[in-house]
Amino acid sequence: MKILFVTLLAVPLLMLAGCGEKSPGTAAKTEKQIKIPDEFTSEKQIPSVLENELTPEEKAALINQIMPSAANEPTPEEKFVKLRQDAESGDAKAQNGLGVMYYTGEAISKDASGKTLSNDPEKAAAWFHRSAAQGYADAQFNLGLLYANGEGVPKDSAKAVELFKKAADQGNADAQNNLGVMYYSGEGVPNDAAKAKEWFKKAAAQGNADAQANLDAMK
Structure with missing residues (x-):
């Protein structure tokens, strides 16, 4: 019988807000037919080939069509x-969202010497706490994920497990899945395949694909 080992899944942090979908729009027309090469541009940028072809007013109009804003x-x-x-006034959702921003680097943070950090898991952990x-x-x-990986806090x-259990009891499917992994691997808690399966089933019932994969691996 082949034993399949389930590793701790690196489940992404829950973002404060998802990426908005852009509605398909009509491409802006210019007097010249310009072939635009493949390149990456952020939401409020326009392809570099157009930079010298449009007036400032035309650029502003094009950007507004690409990413209209109220x-x-x-x-x-x-x-x-x-x-x-x-967050500072005590709003729990805002505190979590701010922690996510510091963890991902979306919020700019600096160390004691003033150097800008790519991300700040310690500050993220403080807000998550x-x-x-x-x-x-x-x-x-x-x-719980920070403690499991030893990011911003000592690995514990x-x-x-304690934190995953608290979130899992409230119905958080990602926490249920990770709790199942901890029970299966015996990390931070005695190995218990039955409990692992129980938590995987709860998470899978909510549509968690990782938990379903873990259940399949246990068969």
């Missing part, structure tokens, strides 16, 4: 300031 829509900086204000202490399931899962499998 006149009173806050800027990313304003959104961050509001999120931090809400605040949110998790209020019982916010997503933060409990995120903090038992603490990870």
